[in-house]
Amino acid sequence: MKVAIFASGNGSNFEAIAKSTELRNAGLEIEVLICDQPQAHVIKRAEKYHIPVEVVKLSDYDNRGLYEQAIIEKLKPLQIEYILLAGYMRVVTPVLLGEYPNHIINIHPSLLPKFSGLEAIERAFASGDKVTGVTIHYIDEGVDTGPIIKQCQVVRLQNDTEETLEHRIHQTEHQMYRQVILDLLNKNNGDK
């Protein structure tokens, strides 16, 4: 199954997927990393795993539609089946959604619909909620909306700081994303 991963920053989710031999053995092929930030650390991680990188900057295009069209032109020859968003800091428009309907997946560090949007972990921590978590979902035109594939809870411990809570949320993300992709691969292999 050929995928493109989209990321803008650190890339720990990208690396969790890229380094998984289980996923590779089940048929995952990461054809390209699409990154909108030329300085992002995720680019270094992609190089480590010899995964091709395409840096596509929004500022090089007149509008978001043209920017996404340029990305589509890069994806088409690669026969990408799924797009995995992993810390991609842009709202996807109908241009990309129309090209890959129901085939774009996102990960978000809260129990959606709670704390959608930016700084979800910070806001969940500040709220004092005893339980937060992670959501993986198909995307639609909204911000962090769309059909939910999987949610897992992360319990806030009594002496948690924002950093320790964040650390466990990220660990949960990495495990969950791998599991969701594995399920998708198994389903795809079964369909063929």
Ligand code: GRF
């Ligand atoms: C993750 O918390 C993910 O849920 C959110 O952005 C963050 C990306 O982290 N969408 P990383 O770049 O994968 O380390």
